[in-house]
Amino acid sequence: MKTETAQTPVKIYPPKPDKVYFYGTCLIDLFYPDAGMAGIQLLEREGIEVIFPEGQTCCGQPAYSSGYHDQARSVAASQLNLFPEAWPIVVPSGSCGGMMRQHYPDLFADTPQSSQANAIAARTWELTDFLLHVCHIQLKDLGEPTTVAMHTSCSARREMGVAEVGPQLLSQLANVTLVEQARAAECCGFGGTFAIRHPEISAAMVSDKADSLVDTGATRFVTTDCGCLMNIHGHAEQSHKPIQGEHILSFLWQRTGEAHS
Amino acid sequence: MTARQRILQKLRERRGGPLKAPAADLAIVSERDWQPEEKLALFTQMIESVQGEVHRVDRTHWCDELASLLAQRHIQQLLIPRQHTVGQQIRDAADQAYSAWPRLRHYDQTIEQWQPELFHEVDAAITSTRGAIAETGSLILWPTQDEPRLASLVPPLHIAVLEADQVYATFHEAITTQQWANGMPTNALLISGPSKTADIEQTLAYGVHGPKALLVLILESSAPDASYKDNIQ
Amino acid sequence: MTTDTAVRDFHPRAHAALNNPQIRANFRKAMDGLMSKRQQAFEGWALDTLREQGAKARLRALAKLPELLEQLETQLTANGIQVHWAESPDEACRIIREICEARGAKSVIKGKSMVSEEMHLNAYLEAHGIEALESDLGEYIVQMAEETPSHIIMPAIHKNTGEISELMHHKTGTQRSQDVEYLTASARQQLREKFMRADVGLSGVNFAVAETGTLCLVENEGNGRMTTTVPPCHIAVTGIEKVVEKLEDITPLLALLPRSATGQHITTYVNMISGPRQPEERDGPEAVHLVLLDNGRSDIYQDDELLDTLRCIRCGACMNHCPVYTRVGGHTYGTTYPGPIGKILMPHLIGLDEGRHLPSASSLCGACGEVCPVKIPIPKLLVRLRREAVDGDQLHPSQMSGHGVKRQRFEVMIWQSWAWLNQHPRLYRLATRITTRLRKLQPHRLGAWTRYRTAPRLAPKTLHEQMSERQRGKPLAEVKR
Ligand code: SF4
Numbered sequence: 001m002k003t004e005t006a007q008t009p010v011k012i013y014p015p016k017p018d019k020v021y022f023y024g025t026c027l028i029d030l031f032y033p034d035a036g037m038a039g040i041q042l043l044e045r046e047g048i049e050v051i052f053p054e055g056q057t058c059c060g061q062p063a064y065s066s067g068y069h070d071q072a073r074s075v076a077a078s079q080l081n082l083f084p085e086a087w088p089i090v091v092p093s094g095s096c097g098g099m100m101r102q103h104y105p106d107l108f109a110d111t112p113q114s115s116q117a118n119a120i121a122a123r124t125w126e127l128t129d130f131l132l133h134v135c136h137i138q139l140k141d142l143g144e145p146t147t148v149a150m151h152t153s154c155s156a157r158r159e160m161g162v163a164e165v166g167p168q169l170l171s172q173l174a175n176v177t178l179v180e181q182a183r184a185a186e187c188c189g190f191g192g193t194f195a196i197r198h199p200e201i202s203a204a205m206v207s208d209k210a211d212s213l214v215d216t217g218a219t220r221f222v223t224t225d226c227g228c229l230m231n232i233h234g235h236a237e238q239s240h241k242p243i244q245g246e247h248i249l250s251f252l253w254q255r256t257g258e259a260h261s
Numbered sequence: 262m263t264a265r266q267r268i269l270q271k272l273r274e275r276r277g278g279p280l281k282a283p284a285a286d287l288a289i290v291s292e293r294d295w296q297p298e299e300k301l302a303l304f305t306q307m308i309e310s311v312q313g314e315v316h317r318v319d320r321t322h323w324c325d326e327l328a329s330l331l332a333q334r335h336i337q338q339l340l341i342p343r344q345h346t347v348g349q350q351i352r353d354a355a356d357q358a359y360s361a362w363p364r365l366r367h368y369d370q371t372i373e374q375w376q377p378e379l380f381h382e383v384d385a386a387i388t389s390t391r392g393a394i395a396e397t398g399s400l401i402l403w404p405t406q407d408e409p410r411l412a413s414l415v416p417p418l419h420i421a422v423l424e425a426d427q428v429y430a431t432f433h434e435a436i437t438t439q440q441w442a443n444g445m446p447t448n449a450l451l452i453s454g455p456s457k458t459a460d461i462e463q464t465l466a467y468g469v470h471g472p473k474a475l476l477v478l479i480l481e482s483s484a485p486d487a488s489y490k491d492n493i494q
Numbered sequence: 495m496t497t498d499t500a501v502r503d504f505h506p507r508a509h510a511a512l513n514n515p516q517i518r519a520n521f522r523k524a525m526d527g528l529m530s531k532r533q534q535a536f537e538g539w540a541l542d543t544l545r546e547q548g549a550k551a552r553l554r555a556l557a558k559l560p561e562l563l564e565q566l567e568t569q570l571t572a573n574g575i576q577v578h579w580a581e582s583p584d585e586a587c588r589i590i591r592e593i594c595e596a597r598g599a600k601s602v603i604k605g606k607s608m609v610s611e612e613m614h615l616n617a618y619l620e621a622h623g624i625e626a627l628e629s630d631l632g633e634y635i636v637q638m639a640e641e642t643p644s645h646i647i648m649p650a651i652h653k654n655t656g657e658i659s660e661l662m663h664h665k666t667g668t669q670r671s672q673d674v675e676y677l678t679a680s681a682r683q684q685l686r687e688k689f690m691r692a693d694v695g696l697s698g699v700n701f702a703v704a705e706t707g708t709l710c711l712v713e714n715e716g717n718g719r720m721t722t723t724v725p726p727c728h729i730a731v732t733g734i735e736k737v738v739e740k741l742e743d744i745t746p747l748l749a750l751l752p753r754s755a756t757g758q759h760i761t762t763y764v765n766m767i768s769g770p771r772q773p774e775e776r777d778g779p780e781a782v783h784l785v786l787l788d789n790g791r792s793d794i795y796q797d798d799e800l801l802d803t804l805r806c807i808r809c810g811a812c813m814n815h816c817p818v819y820t821r822v823g824g825h826t827y828g829t830t831y832p833g834p835i836g837k838i839l840m841p842h843l844i845g846l847d848e849g850r851h852l853p854s855a856s857s858l859c860g861a862c863g864e865v866c867p868v869k870i871p872i873p874k875l876l877v878r879l880r881r882e883a884v885d886g887d888q889l890h891p892s893q894m895s896g897h898g899v900k901r902q903r904f905e906v907m908i909w910q911s912w913a914w915l916n917q918h919p920r921l922y923r924l925a926t927r928i929t930t931r932l933r934k935l936q937p938h939r940l941g942a943w944t945r946y947r948t949a950p951r952l953a954p955k956t957l958h959e960q961m962s963e964r965q966r967g968k969p970l971a972e973v974k975r
Contacts, residue, residue, distance in 0.1 A: 024957045026916075030926055031950045033957035052961045054923075057916040063909050065858055067880030071913035078917040099582035106874075111889065148712045154859035183526075184557075187817045191857025198855055199942035200505075204512050205857070206946065234947030265579035268734065268788050272560040276796040276893070282557035282739075283550040289543050290745045333738075372724070372777040376690055397760035409776045410723045414716055423904060433745040442741045445706045447573075447772060451764035456716035458647060458678060459756070460632035462520075462655045463527055466678040468629055469687065471716025471763075 004210035011161065012020060013133045014088055014123070019049040020130075025096040026058040027226035035226070035247030039092040039127050040174070042253055046135040053082035073107050080116050089120065094156025094224050094250055100124040102159045114139045128224060128248060129162040132169055140175040143255040149179050149218040150248070151209070151232065153225035162193040166224060166248055173255055175177070178215040181213050183208075190231040205236040212252050213243050222248040287377035291437075293430035300395035300428040301479065311454030312467055313475045317425070320480040324354035327420070330476060331363055331385065339363040340379075340386035340416060344407045347422050349388045368409050374413070379411060392427035393477075394435055399451040401435060402476065410448050419472040421452070425481040440457025495701030504851045517652060521823050524651050528814040531757025532865070539749075545836065547746040549869040552805035555704075555738045559795065562704040562737045563786065564662075567776045569707025573769040575782040583613035586787045590615065590696070590729055591622050593783055597727055603685075605713065605721035606630040608646050608808060609787055612830045612843065615696075627692070629685050629717040631789040638665045644824030646831060647755050647810040652823050660692070668848035685717070695721035695779065699732035701747060702784070705740045707957030709784065710770045712751060712761040719765050728767075728779040735788050735795075735804040747807055754809040792841040799878055802840050805868040807834065812862035812872060818855055827852070834862035838875040846883055846896035853879035883924050926956045 020043060028036040040050045056079060064072035066092040076099075083089055091097040108117035131137040133140050150166050157163040164187075170178045189195065189205025210232055219242055223229050226247065233245035295303065299395045305315045313419075331339060339362075342348035345461045348367070355362040366383055391401040400421050404410040413419050429435040432451070436442070441449070456471030467473050511517050536544075554560060567577045580586035585909065594602065602624060604610065615624040616637070628637040631648035636642065639661055645648030655672050662668040668680040697718055701710040708728050709719050722728045738744055752758040772780035782936070794800045813819045813833025824832035829840040829849070837856060841849035853876045862872040883885050885898035892898065915922055933952035940949050955963075 028959045030929065031953055033953045033955065033960055036957040037960060053957070054962070055919040056958075057919055057922045060916075063730050063913065065877060065880070066909070067877065067882070067884045067886040068880055068906075068909040070889070071886075071909045073887075073889070075916040077914050079918075154857070154861070158860035158864055185861070187859030187861065189817070189857055191859065194854070194857040198505075198508070198818075198944060200512055201508055201818055201821055201855070202857070204518075205817050222881035230950035231947060234950060237948045238944070238946065242926050248791075263579070263789075264581045264585060268579055268581060268786075268792055269560045269563065271792045272563075272734075272795055277798040278802070280553075280557035280801075282554040285547070285550065285554065285743070287547060287742060287745060289540060289547055290749050296852050311758075311762070368776055371778065380686060380690060399764075406774045406776060409778075410719070411777045414719050414723065431745070432748060436741055436745070437634060442706055445708050445741075445768040446767065447767070447769040447775065447778060449766040449768070450719075451706075451760065452762065453760045456714065457762055458631045458715045460630070460635065460650055460660055460715075461674045462653075462654070463524055463648075463651075463679060464674040466674045469678050469682055469715040469717070469927055470629070470720050 007246070016046075016134055016136070017048065017087055019051055019085070019087045021087055021098070022050045022052045023056055023059070023089055023096065024052070025091060025093045025226070026228075028092060031230065032226050032247055032250075035250045036092060038247070038249040038253035038257070039090075041257060042131060042137070042249065043090065043135070046137060048135070050161075050232065051087070055079075055082050059096045059099045060107070061096060061103075062092045062104060063157045066096055067108060073111075076104060076107060076117075077113060080113055080120060083120060086123070088130065089124045090130045091124060092159045092247070093226060094126050094153045094162065095227055096222065097124055097126040097154040098159030123138065124226070126156060126160040126162050126165075128165045128169055129160060132165050135189070137169070139172040139256050141175045142256050143175055145175040145177075146220070147177040147179055147218045148251070148259045149181050149213045149216045149221040149243075151181070151188060151221055151223045151228055152184070153223060153228045156224040157185060160223070167191065169248070169252060170222070176255065179218050181212040181216050183212055188228045188232050190227040192227065195231065203235070206231050207239070208242045210236045210243060211238070214241050219243055221245050224248055272305045284409070287433060291431055293432040293434075295395060295430050297426065300430055301425060303395040304393050304398055304428050307396070308454060308475075308477060309398075311398065312457070313398065313454045314476055315446050315477045315479060317479045317481055319483045321483065323478055323480055324350055325349070327387070327478065328354065328358065328360065328362060330420075332360070334385070334418065336363045336385045336418065338366055338383045338385070340366045340383050340412055341406045342366060342387075343367045343369065345389050346385060351387070368407075368412060370410070372411060379415050383416045385420060386412040386416040387420040387422065388413050388425050390421050390427070391439065392429055392435060393429050394430075394432050394451070396431050397451075397453055399432070399453040402450040402452060404448050404450070405446075413450070413452060414471045415469065417473045418476070418477065419452075419455070419474070420476040423477055423479050425479050437479065502848070502851065503828060504826060504855065507828065508822045511822045516654070517823050518821065520654055524648070524812050525820045532574060532811060532814070533757075535753035535757040535759060537738060544746060544749060545867055545869050548750045548807075548867050549805060550666065550739060551743040551746050552807070552868050553799060554743065554806055554906060555881035556735065556795070556801060558739060559735070559737070562739055563706040563734060566707060566737050569704065570784060573707045575707065575709075575769060575784055578785045579788075580781060580785055581788045583787065583789055586613050586785050587615055587618040588843065589785055590731070591619065591624065593727070593729055594619070594624050594694055597693060600923065601625040601627065601688075601692045602634070602696050603688055603693045603695035603721055604628050605632055605695070605711070605718040606649075607696065607731055608830065609698055610696065611643060611734055612789065613731070613787070626696075628686055629689070629721060630713075631681055631715060631717075631861055634681060635661065638662070642825070642830070644832065645667060645813060646808055646835075652825065654743070661665045665949050681791050689720045689724045692725045692731060692883070693721075694727045694730045695725040696731065697721050699730050699736055699784070701744045702732060702737045703741050703744065704737050706768060708741065708766050710744060711765040711767070712748070712763065713765070714758075714762040716763060719763055722765060722767055723778055726779055727781045727783070728770075729783045729785065730767075731785045731787060733791055734788050751807050751809050754811040754865065754867040765851065765861050794842050795896075800875065802870050803842070805870055806835055807868055808835070809867055811865045811867065815861040817857065817859060817861065834872045838870075838872055838879065841879055842894070846879070846894055846900045850883055850900050853883060896929055923956070923958050927959060930954060930956055
């Protein structure tokens with residue numbers, strides 16, 4: 001029986017754990033493993049042991065968003081057993097994090113895995129959020145002075161509620177100037193299969209997004225999600241717009257990591 | 262079966278089963294802690310932000326103020342209520358005046374009997390109000406036989422008379438205090454500024470179908486009454 | 495009759511709109527303005543609490559919908575307002591025509607009503623020899639241009655002043671001018687004459703209060719009040735979902751609607767109508783009718799999830815914040831209701847088949863759901879409709895008629911293979927490993943993607959590989975950073 005309006009579950013940050021599960025996501029695995037490694041090393045530097053379940057593949061989000069819930073569920077079900085201990089699951093992506101935290105409960109409603117899915121949803125965290133609010137990370141900037149812009153993905157912003165996190169982490173970096181793009185909250189036009197089904201609309205969106213990043217004067221932007229990264233960076237590259245993208249985790253690790261020590 | 266029966270039956274036999282109604286908690290639109298002077302100030306600020314013009318006047322000589330406002334605007338014909346004290350006081354003032362008043366008119370006939378005159382000749386109308394809402398800068402009007410619906414709509418200038426102690430904090434407070442749910446008039450109105458549109462390229466233009474200007478005369482007693490003083494402390 | 499059949503031409507229309515700099519500029523400017531005004535209007539409000547109460551007020555009404563509709567009818571009838579019920583747009587059109595014919599009415603002047611757009615009422619009345627004239631300035635412009643509204647709140651938002659001036663010059667002889675005041679005054683003059691002569695005034699309804707039998711209309715121009723006051727007969731049309739239980743239920747909704755729609759704290763007029771002219775009264779219509787239209791709403795009502803669609807108060811905030819709508823404009827959708835609300839509502843009104851492209855035309859960015867004053871989870875409903883369209887969930891069988899219209903064997907096969915691979919971690923690792931080894935052969939062209947972007951480059955080693963090497967003790971230095 002339906003009684004209430006949908007409510008975003010309140011985030012209650014756990015105390016800093018000894019161990020976490022790292023859920024790498026398929027885009028990081030194939031295209032941006034550096035960002036994944038950077039995230040792992042940032043966690044380890046905080047004294048956290050990172051467990052990387054070998055059986056991880058994909059969270060199921062592409063099929064889910066396309067309406068193929070049977071397929072999404074069977075893939076997601078194969079991931080549920082990867083996290084047997086009660087440790088937090090950290091994800092270097094707002095989009096996959098959002099899938100696990102917000103959509104797993106719906107996807108597994110009325111199934112035997114329902115309570116398992118709910119439990120996993122409750123301990124899934126977007127990685128930058130986790131670094132800032134659970135690890136209380138203190139970043140020491142070792143890099144040269146530079147200016148960057150930031151694009152927070154829509155899922156990181158709206159599903160994971162971490163719009164403020166990236167800028168706060170960047171503000172810890174003494175030599176980094178963060179410049180804000182116009183219409184920061186606007187979508188870059190990726191949207192998974194949207195970019196394929198509606199290529200022209202998607203292109204118009206990413207073009208505007210790249211332009212507003214260029215307009216900040218920065219030549220580099222960082223982002224929370226690989227989808228936005230390959231979309232915006234790829235568009236800028238193809239149309240020779242003077243801006244390059246990078247995953248925020250790679251950037252944070254480069255600025256503060258042992259490479260500099 | 263009629264359409265009515267079919268629709269209702271379909272709704273009743275809802276596939277998802279019965280629905281539970283969530284309880285209301287309207288504190289967010291009702292609980293305000295504003296003193297009378299704050300409410301007046303907020304009302305004024307809000308209605309002025311949408312091109313309303315507010316004049317706070319002493320009730321003993323508000324008609325003088327009105328006369329000069331009308332003269333400034335070269336009003337030729339003013340529609341006034343016949344029974345309401347607002348109308349009576351204007352008639353008295355006009356009778357005793359040294360200077361010229363506009364021609365005073367009353368809405369004594371049905372609209373059909375004088376539509377062309379109302380639409381083309383009357384250039385201002387004055388009405389009473391049932392109070393106002395501070396939060397949104399709104400006047401409350403319940404048109405009556407004495408002050409019909411079109412009085413506040415058709416003439417290019419609408420002047421509304423508001424008693425200073427009749428400003429409610431919120432719409433919620435107004436409808437609960439005045440117990441609207443116990444009996445609504447055929448027409449109840451909230452009016453917040455003159456008629457306007459932004460339909461042409463988001464550019465504001467006033468006076469599209471209704472009045473081009475709205476004046477609010479807030480009637481105050483020169484010696485603030487006791488209850489006000491108590492509240493202010 | 496103009497119908498929604500043009501829905502399927504979504505792509506060509508999107509193409510045209512995207513390549514029309516005027517349209518792009520008009521919408522961008524308008525939407526930017528509306529977004530910032532909305533934000534300012536809610537400053538100082540606990541917006542989430544307010545939206546929660548707005549959602550609850552609507553849900554309260556929906557929970558008791560059949561009872562409230564009956565109560566509304568009883569109250570309205572007692573107040574002297576006649577109530578009519580229509581299952582389909584055609585039926586609603588016929589009811590209105592019959593009311594007009596019984597009065598010998600030849601002209602109808604209209605206030606803004608999206609439900610009448612949904613019914614294509616103007617075309618119907620014209621076909622039956624009854625003039626239907628729009629009086630809302632935006633609707634008036636759109637009608638002159640023989641177009642349909644491109645936004646539910648600001649129908650002529652796709653046009654700029656120059657275009658409107660040109661149009662008014664051709665149709666009404668108004669002098670060409672960039673002066674909006676002048677153009678507005680000219681429209682006022684022409685429409686006033688029409689108001690004085692119209693036989694019937696037709697309006698929509700924003701909230702119908704069951705408790706008191708009251709029809710609430712919000713508007714800025716005063717044409718709504720003219721429409722419902724000057725002609726001798728007033729006909730209001732509305733969807734069956736527009737009822738609310740108590741008068742006080744409109745208070746959170748009234749706080750939300752104008753702020754969400756146009757960033758106003760309140761509209762110039764809130765017009766609450768509870769009856770026709772009484773014998774002692776001197777103006778107002780002598781007859782008032784309410785036509786309640788179903789048109790697919792009772793189907794939506796059957797389903798717990800889809801039900802949320804019916805909470806909508808038609809504020810338009812979802813379109814103002816939609817990056818797709820901002821790019822392609824309202825006409826591209828080819829539907830009465832464009833933008834996000836259109837995408838979740840129209841498939842029920844015109845069928846999932848006819849509206850099959852609507853749910854996919856979204857990046858699921860969530861901006862709509864974030865601003866919706868009654869918290870409709872629009873992205874979730876879009877996903878639900880996508881699932882219905884491909885019949886993608888055997889566990890939760892599809893409920894809508896027309897489900898599965900987009901299911902294609904080839905696509906199903908792709909997703910099945912995808913799912914199979916991702917359920918076999920060893921194979922997945924092998925496949926991704928091989929893929930990275932073949933990165934030199936990676937094609938530079940990937941269909942639609944690389945028309946506007948370079949292809950993302952495969953990494954030399956997957957994260958899986960790097961992690962397993964690390965576990966086997968290979969030093970980190972080998973891992974390229
Ligand atoms: S769906 Fe929500 S935001 Fe969109 S028009 Fe309806 S109420 Fe407004």
